[in-house]
Amino acid sequence: MTEHHAPLPSPVQPVFDTVLQRNPHEPEFQQAVHEVLEAIAPVVDAQPELARDGILERLVEPERQIMFRVPWLDDAGTVRVNRGYRVQFSSVLGPYKGGLRFHPTVNLSIVKFLGFEQIFKNALTGQGIGGAKGGSDFDPHGRSDAEIMRFCQSFMNELYRHLGEHTDVPAGDIGVGAREIGYLFGQYRKITNRHESGMFTGKGVQWGGAEVRTEATGYGAVFFAQEMLAVEGDSLGGKRVAVSGSGNVATYAIEKAYQLGATPITASDSSGTIVDEDGIDLAVLKQVKEIDRRRISAYLDHRPGATFVDGGRPWGTAVDVAIPSATQNELDGHDARSLIDGGVRVVVEGANMPSTPEAVDAFRAAGVLFGPGKAANAGGVATSALEMSQNASRQRWGFADSENKLREIMKNVHDAAFAAAERYGHPGDYVVGANAAGFERVARAMLAQGVI
Numbered sequence: 001m002t003e004h005h006a007p008l009p010s011p012v013q014p015v016f017d018t019v020l021q022r023n024p025h026e027p028e029f030q031q032a033v034h035e036v037l038e039a040i041a042p043v044v045d046a047q048p049e050l051a052r053d054g055i056l057e058r059l060v061e062p063e064r065q066i067m068f069r070v071p072w073l074d075d076a077g078t079v080r081v082n083r084g085y086r087v088q089f090s091s092v093l094g095p096y097k098g099g100l101r102f103h104p105t106v107n108l109s110i111v112k113f114l115g116f117e118q119i120f121k122n123a124l125t126g127q128g129i130g131g132a133k134g135g136s137d138f139d140p141h142g143r144s145d146a147e148i149m150r151f152c153q154s155f156m157n158e159l160y161r162h163l164g165e166h167t168d169v170p171a172g173d174i175g176v177g178a179r180e181i182g183y184l185f186g187q188y189r190k191i192t193n194r195h196e197s198g199m200f201t202g203k204g205v206q207w208g209g210a211e212v213r214t215e216a217t218g219y220g221a222v223f224f225a226q227e228m229l230a231v232e233g234d235s236l237g238g239k240r241v242a243v244s245g246s247g248n249v250a251t252y253a254i255e256k257a258y259q260l261g262a263t264p265i266t267a268s269d270s271s272g273t274i275v276d277e278d279g280i281d282l283a284v285l286k287q288v289k290e291i292d293r294r295r296i297s298a299y300l301d302h303r304p305g306a307t308f309v310d311g312g313r314p315w316g317t318a319v320d321v322a323i324p325s326a327t328q329n330e331l332d333g334h335d336a337r338s339l340i341d342g343g344v345r346v347v348v349e350g351a352n353m354p355s356t357p358e359a360v361d362a363f364r365a366a367g368v369l370f371g372p373g374k375a376a377n378a379g380g381v382a383t384s385a386l387e388m389s390q391n392a393s394r395q396r397w398g399f400a401d402s403e404n405k406l407r408e409i410m411k412n413v414h415d416a417a418f419a420a421a422e423r424y425g426h427p428g429d430y431v432v433g434a435n436a437a438g439f440e441r442v443a444r445a446m447l448a449q450g451v452i
Contacts, residue, residue, distance in 0.1 A: 005034050009041040011048075015056045022061075026109030028328060032116050032353060033060050035360075039435035042424040050443040053451055059442065062115065064088040067108070068158040070136055072151045075144055084155050086134035088168055089115040092445040095166055096132035097122055097381060099173030099202075102180065104139045110328070111135060114173075117352055118381070120438030121374040124413045127385035132168055134159070140175050152183035160191050165198035165391075171384050172202040174247065174327065178214075198391035201384035210387035212402040213380075218252030219403070220379015220410045221323055221350040221371075226260060227414035228346055228369045228430070237261035242319040242339075243280075244268045245326035246289045246296055249350045249377070253323050254280055266314035268326065269296040273314045276306035318342035325350030333358030340366045349373035364429065375417045375434035382409045 004027075008016055019033050037056070044051045066086040074080055085108060088096045098118040101111075111133050119131030136155060140148050162168055172181050185200045203209035212219070226236050241257050241264040243250050254264040263279045269289075274280070274296050284302040288294050297308045315322065315335035322344050324331045328351065336359035339347070347363055348371035349355060355363070355370075363370040383406055390397060397405075413434075420440070421433030 028113040091130040094128040096168035097129035101135035101173035102175030123438040156187035215252040216383035217380030222256040223410040239320040324354035336362035348376040
C-alpha cells in the first residue's frame with residue numbers, strides 16, 4: 001500500500017498489494033482496482049467461496065495484453081509511428097467486448113483501467129459478453145480522412161489476428177466514431193476475406209449497425225438517472241442538468257434529458273465550458289462539434305447570450321443533476337463540493353471513471369445519488385450486444401424497438417445494483433451495488449469453468 005491509496009479490508013488488501021507491485025507506474029489501473037476491491041469486500045465477507053481458487057488474483061490480471069507498433073504515412077509522405085494496444089481482460093462470460101480509443105493520452109494504464117471496468121459493466125448488462133479495451137496514442141484531431149484511413153488500416157493489420165465475433169468484438173470510444181470504425185472494419189474484411197459483421201459494433205446502419213447505438217451511452221445514462229430518481233418518487237421533469245463533454249455521450253445525454261423534461265445548461269471540450277441558462281441548443285452544438293469540428297467556444301457565434309468559461313469545467317453551476325461525460329478523473333473533490341453546495345441531487349457517470357475517489361467519497365457522504373460509470377454508462381455496450389444479436393440473426397430492428405430494449409436493460413442494470421447494495425448492507429449505495437452485482441456474476445462463472 002502507498003500513501004495514495006486508503007487501506008482496504010483485510011481479505012482484499014493482499015490482492016491490491018500485488019497489483020501495486022506488478023503495475024507500479026499505472027495510476028489509473030490502480031485506482032480502478034482499488035475502487036472495485038473496496039466495493040466487493042462485503043461480498044467476499046459474506047460469500048468467501050467467491051474468492052477461493054485465486055478468483056481475485058486472476059480477476060486483476062488480464063488474460064492477454066497486446067502492444068504493437070503502428071507505422072503510417074501522413075499526407076506529406078512522412079512515416080509516423082504510434083503505439084497500439086488491446087487488453088483482453090476477461091472472457092468468462094462471453095467474447096471480449098470493449099471499445100478502441102484514439103487519443104494522445106492513451107497508454108497501458110488507461111487501457112487496462114478501461115478493460116478492467118468493462119468486465120463488471122458488461123456483466124451487469126446480462127448480455128453474455130466479456131471485458132476488453134484497446135486503442136492508440138494516435139490523435140485523429142486535425143488529420144485528413146486519408147491519414148485516418150491509412151492509420152486505421154495499419155492498426156488493423158496487426159490487431160485483426162486477435163479479433164473475431166466469437167473471440168473479441170471492439171467498438172468505438174473517444175476518437176473512434178463511425179468514420180474510424182468504417183476504415184477498421186473494411187481492413188479487417190479485406191485481410192480475412194470474411195464479411196464478419198458481428199466482429200465490430202458501432203457500424204453504420206446501412207452495413208450492419210444497430211439503430212440507437214450512437215445515442216445509447218448518453219441515453220442510457222439519463223435512463224439510469226431517471227430510475228434512481230424514481231426510487232424516491234421523483235423524475236427528471238423540471239431539473240437543471242450539467243453535462244460535460246460534447247461528443248456522442250454528452251450530445252445524446254442532452255437530447256434525452258430534454259425529452260424527459262429536464263433542461264441541460266452546459267457542454268464542454270478541452271478548451272472550456274459553455275453555460276447556456278436558456279438550455280443548450282442541441283442543433284447548434286451538433287453543428288459546431290459534429291459538422292464544423294470546431295472548439296466549443298464557436299457555440300457563441302450562434303448563441304451570443306451563452307457564456308464561455310475559458311479552460312473551465314461545468315461543475316461550478318448550480319444544478320440538480322450532473323452527468324460527467326468527457327474523460328477519466330475530470331471531476332475532483334473541489335468540483336464535487338461545488339456541485340453539492342449548488343444543490344446537486346444526482347450524479348451519473350456518462351464517461352468511464354470521470355470522478356476522482358475524493359469526489360466519489362464527497363458525493364456518497366453528502367447523500368447524493370451517485371451512479372458509477374460501470375452501471376450508468378452501460379447502455380453503449382448493451383446496445384453493442386444488441387447489434388451483435390442482430391448481426392448473428394441477420395435481422396434489423398427499428399429505432400423505437402432498440403430504444404425500448406435499451407431502456408429495459410438500463411432498468412435491469414439499475415435494479416441489479418440497487419438490490420445488491422441492499423443485500424450487502426449498503427442501501428442506496430450504487431458503487432457497492434454495481435460492483436457487487438457484476439462481481440457475483442463473473443466470480444460464479446469463473447468457479448464453474450475451473451482454474452484457467
